[in-house]
Amino acid sequence: MTTATAGTVATGGCWPAHLEAFEKSAAFRRVPWALDLRKTGLASFRESGFPTPSDEEWLYTSVEPITSNAFRQSLAPNVDGLVANHAARFTFGLKGGPRLVLVDGFFSRELSSFEGLPEGVIAGSLAEAMESHSDLVEPRLGRLARPGSTSFVSLNTALFQDGAFLYVPPGRVVDAPILVLHLSHASYVASHPRHLFVLGEGAQASVVEAWASPSCDLYFTNAVTEADVARGAALRSARIEAESGNAFQIASTQVRVAEGGFYQSDVAVTGAEFFRHDLGVRLEGERAEARLFGLSVASGRQHVDHHTVIDHSKPNCPSREYYKAILTGRSRVVFNGKVFVRQDAQKTDAKQTNKNLLLSEDARVDTKPQLEIFADDVKCTHGATVGQLDEDMVYYCRTRGLSPEVARGILTYAFARDALQHFAIPAVREHIDQSLYQRLLDAGRFA
Amino acid sequence: MLEVKDLQAAVAKKPILKGLSLSVKAGEVHAIMGPNGSGKSTLAQVLAGHPSYEVTGGTVTYEGKDLLAMSPEDRAKDGIFLAFQYPVEIPGVSNSYFLRAGYNEIRRHRGEPEVDVMDFNKLLKEKSKVLHIDESLLNRPVNEGFSGGEKKRNEIFQLAVLEPKLAILDETDSGLDIDALRAVSDGVNRLRSKDRAFIVVTHYQRLLNYIVPDFVHVLSAGRIVKSGGKELALELEKRGYDWVKAPEAAEAR
Ligand SMILES: Nc1ncnc2c1ncn2[C@@H]1O[C@H](COP(=O)(O)OP(=O)(O)OP(=O)(O)O)[C@@H](O)[C@H]1O
Ligand SMILES: [Mg+2]
Numbered sequence: 278m279t280t281a282t283a284g285t286v287a288t289g290g291c292w293p294a295h296l297e298a299f300e301k302s303a304a305f306r307r308v309p310w311a312l313d314l315r316k317t318g319l320a321s322f323r324e325s326g327f328p329t330p331s332d333e334e335w336l337y338t339s340v341e342p343i344t345s346n347a348f349r350q351s352l353a354p355n356v357d358g359l360v361a362n363h364a365a366r367f368t369f370g371l372k373g374g375p376r377l378v379l380v381d382g383f384f385s386r387e388l389s390s391f392e393g394l395p396e397g398v399i400a401g402s403l404a405e406a407m408e409s410h411s412d413l414v415e416p417r418l419g420r421l422a423r424p425g426s427t428s429f430v431s432l433n434t435a436l437f438q439d440g441a442f443l444y445v446p447p448g449r450v451v452d453a454p455i456l457v458l459h460l461s462h463a464s465y466v467a468s469h470p471r472h473l474f475v476l477g478e479g480a481q482a483s484v485v486e487a488w489a490s491p492s493c494d495l496y497f498t499n500a501v502t503e504a505d506v507a508r509g510a511a512l513r514s515a516r517i518e519a520e521s522g523n524a525f526q527i528a529s530t531q532v533r534v535a536e537g538g539f540y541q542s543d544v545a546v547t548g549a550e551f552f553r554h555d556l557g558v559r560l561e562g563e564r565a566e567a568r569l570f571g572l573s574v575a576s577g578r579q580h581v582d583h584h585t586v587i588d589h590s591k592p593n594c595p596s597r598e599y600y601k602a603i604l605t606g607r608s609r610v611v612f613n614g615k616v617f618v619r620q621d622a623q624k625t626d627a628k629q630t631n632k633n634l635l636l637s638e639d640a641r642v643d644t645k646p647q648l649e650i651f652a653d654d655v656k657c658t659h660g661a662t663v664g665q666l667d668e669d670m671v672y673y674c675r676t677r678g679l680s681p682e683v684a685r686g687i688l689t690y691a692f693a694r695d696a697l698q699h700f701a702i703p704a705v706r707e708h709i710d711q712s713l714y715q716r717l718l719d720a721g722r723f724a
Numbered sequence: 725m726l727e728v729k730d731l732q733a734a735v736a737k738k739p740i741l742k743g744l745s746l747s748v749k750a751g752e753v754h755a756i757m758g759p760n761g762s763g764k765s766t767l768a769q770v771l772a773g774h775p776s777y778e779v780t781g782g783t784v785t786y787e788g789k790d791l792l793a794m795s796p797e798d799r800a801k802d803g804i805f806l807a808f809q810y811p812v813e814i815p816g817v818s819n820s821y822f823l824r825a826g827y828n829e830i831r832r833h834r835g836e837p838e839v840d841v842m843d844f845n846k847l848l849k850e851k852s853k854v855l856h857i858d859e860s861l862l863n864r865p866v867n868e869g870f871s872g873g874e875k876k877r878n879e880i881f882q883l884a885v886l887e888p889k890l891a892i893l894d895e896t897d898s899g900l901d902i903d904a905l906r907a908v909s910d911g912v913n914r915l916r917s918k919d920r921a922f923i924v925v926t927h928y929q930r931l932l933n934y935i936v937p938d939f940v941h942v943l944s945a946g947r948i949v950k951s952g953g954k955e956l957a958l959e960l961e962k963r964g965y966d967w968v969k970a971p972e973a974a975e976a977r
Contacts, residue, residue: 668775673812675796676772676805677826677882678833687825691816691865 292432295350295467296322299436308407310415318424318434325428334427337611337643338582342525342551348467348497350436354380355463356388363491364388367458369517370708371485374453375400377441380460382468382498384439393453399444400455403473406442413444413475421503421531427555429527433501437471440501443484447477447507454483454513454702461524464494472502476510476538483513483702488549490521500528504540508562511539513701516554517709518546522577525551536562536591543700544600545709546573546581547716553582560587560594560622571600572696574713575608575640582611587629589622589652598629601696603689604640611643618650618657625652629659634666634692636685686717693717725750725787725921726771726890732781732946733770739780740766742946748890751918755932755957756925758943759965764925765809767943768894771923772806773799786890800826801833803889807879807896809925814866819878820848822866823885830886851884854914856907872899880908884915891915892923897931909934929961944969 296319299305306312327344328335364378364385377400378388384402394400399410407414424434441457461468474484486502506512512532520526526549534540546552558567573581587596602610612631633642646659666688674684693713700706726748733741740763748754756764770777771784773796784791791799814822828838839847848862857877867875876896883891893912897905912922912935924935932940932954940956941948942965950956950968960968 669812670814672774672796673808673814674822674826676800676808677822677886678797678800678829679826680797680829683825683829687817687822688814691814695816 290344291347296435304438310411311407314419315435318431321425321431322428322435327428338553343497348465351381351466351468354383354385356380356385359491360460360462361388363460367489369485369487370704371454371456376456376458378458379470381463381466382439382470395449395451397446397449398451401442403440403442403471404438414473417475417505418473421533422501422529429499430501430529433469433471433499437469440471443474445476445480445482448479451482454485457484457486459488460491461496461498462491462494467497469499474504476506476512478507479509481511485515485705487517489519490524493521493523495523497525502530504532506534506538506540508535509537513541515543515702515705518552519548522550524549527553529555532558534560534565537564539566541568541701544571551580555584557586560589560591563591563593565594567596569598570696570699572693573602573610575610576605577608579608584613586615588617589625590619591621592623595626599696599699600631602633603693605636607639609641613645615647618652618655620651622652623654625655627657631661633663635663690714690717727785730782731784733766734778734780735776740946744947748921750921753922753937755937755940756923756943757960762943763946764943765894768806768892768925771892772796801830805883805886805888805891807883807893809894811867811875811879813868815868817866818863819866820862823882827885855881855884855911857881873901873904876900877904877908880911884911890921894925897926897928929957932957942968
């Protein structure tokens with residue numbers, strides 16, 4: 278007997294219809310120079326379809342929730358009172374200062390603020406910048422996150438409509454961290470926001486990409502961020518995943534760092550039912566530096582997947598990567614960290630560490646550090662651990678009067694702080710610290 | 725205060741304590757001596773409530789309550805304190821935070837209001853002066869990277885802050901330099917009172933010159949084989965343990 282199952286075609290479910298409809302829309306061809314890029318995205322996705330379980334990069338993460346749910350393409354933002362209210366409330370420790378707010382993947386000028394941005398800095402909508410600043414956008418868009426590199430980047434390239442754009446001219450320093458706040462507020466909607474951050478030579482900026490839900494709608498976000506860090510420039514970025522338990526997100530962040538440039542990425546995941554992040558950093562000039570930190574706190578049935586790539590192609594580049602995860606319930610965390618050291622990348626100094634704390638027998642971690650070294654004069658180390666709380670420590674705390682719950686809370690919090698202390702943006706670090714402390718200790722119990 | 729009767733305990737199914745009896749009254753200091761492996765730390769851990777030690781027989785009554793039925797934290801809150809022979813390192817948790825958490829749990833239990841960071845830090849400062857503890861240790865993670873002697877001092881520091889009713893010191897003197905030994909002993913002597921009792925496990929008579937015990941017990945093969953006054957420690961120092969050892973311990977040699 279053979280059973281025909283619906284939705285098992287590679288580009289299954291609602292997706293062929295989205296592609297077809299969007300291809301015919303005015304938005305698809307609004308910017309003439311981007312038409313070829315979009316068409317490439319479309320063709321690549323139609324060819325590859327979604328990743329299958331046998332795909333090496335998707336061994337531990339099934340895209341089934343994305344292919345099986347019937348999403349609608351997000352065509353306009355759902356800005357109502359609730360969203361406006363939450364846009365003001367979600368500060369992630371950043372009081373005042375510049376903020377770019379996106380609703381359902383669309384930039385909202387009315388909810389955004391440009392306070393504290395120095396002259397010459399351009400911040401706003403990517404869709405607008407594609408027309409008004411094509412000189413800055415065209416040479417970069419789709420060059421770092423290339424259509425065809427992954428199914429989801431292809432899909433985003435075909436379907437994206439808006440996102441955040443930031444340009445910091447050479448030598449300019451933006452002191453105040455820029456909050457890029459994403460709110461999704463429409464049931465069964467799929468959005469494909471796309472961001473481009475460009476730092477000129479010697480420029481400096483901090484960008485906080487925060488993702489939150491004003492309500493508990495079920496939705497899917499397929500986000501792509503490209504960042505171009507020119508010579509001697511420094512970009513400090515944080516990504517805060519704090520969406521509701523009905524949010525599904527797949528994201529790709531692709532960064533290029535030129536000679537003497539600096540890039541730091543701090544990723545904190547506490548929310549979303551399903552989160553996959555592909556983070557790629559190319560160190561393309563000598564003495565370019567990358568620092569990647571991650572802290573995931575997963576509970577319930579959350580699924581968190583970090584795939585990172587640091588590509589050393591020039592000599593004398595240091596890179597540090599430190600990802601930690603805490604798991605309870607039936608949650609699952611995947612870490613796959615690749616470090617490539619190309620033949621020319623002599624004197625590379627790369628260190629990668631992944632540590633996981635399993636607080637439940639039903640939770641599961643899959644960790645795979647991967648070092649591929651083609652140069653001979655390098656210093657590279659990597660290590661991964663999966664462990665439980667040390668019962669001797671718990672007992673020691675108990676002999677000082679602490680309940681086992683509080684003892685475990687303190688020890689778990691200490692485990693998290695060890696990664697958090699490296700986060701680059703102080704206000705964000707403190708905000709996450711406080712919310713973790715509350716979750717792990719004030720509540721008395723971590724659930 | 726504490727009544728131990730015919731206590732039997734095992735670790736990993738191996739019997740260690742084999743019928744131990746001990747009676748401690750408020751205000752007393754009891755020294756426990758005995759050869760390596762005789763069960764001194766086992767006794768200390770059983771009294772503190774270590775989950776890996778299985779009590780297989782006997783009773784322990786503390787202030788009229790069945791101690792063995794209490795959780796380690798309830799024992800601590802009711803005034804039992806163990807200074808560990810091997811203090812545990814807790815990376816990432818500062819000494820002062822750790823102590824304040826315990827201190828406030830104990831106060832809550834006694835129905836007293838919690839103490840805030842400022843007031844508690846004042847208290848820590850005072851106590852650290854008395855015990856000659858370097859203040860920088862207060863903000864370092866609990867015991868992490870502490871020298872052996874610093875760990876032992878930190879245990880006594882915790883004791884001084886938590887002010888228990890029954891303090892058990894497991895070889896707190898091992899690893900201390902002469903000045904530290906004096907500082908620790910001074911600290912303990914200052915805490916001696918008619919309401920507070922001490923059980924001091926040691927290998928060295930020297931400590932007992934500073935902390936003068938009311939009773940000295942010799943533990944051998946899981947039993948107390950001899951008890952006496954402070955002069956028993958001097959005699960042991962001279963003659964060793966062979967003459968008091970339990971027959972099965974002598975045979976095992
Ligand atoms: N986890 C364990 N598994 C097996 N045996 C153990 C364990 N813990 C303790 N023991 C054994 O129990 C016996 C008593 O140990 P204990 O630590 O109580 O001795 P002690 O009198 O404190 O010795 P010391 O003077 O060396 O500190 C020893 O023979 C020891 O090897
Ligand atoms: Mg011992």
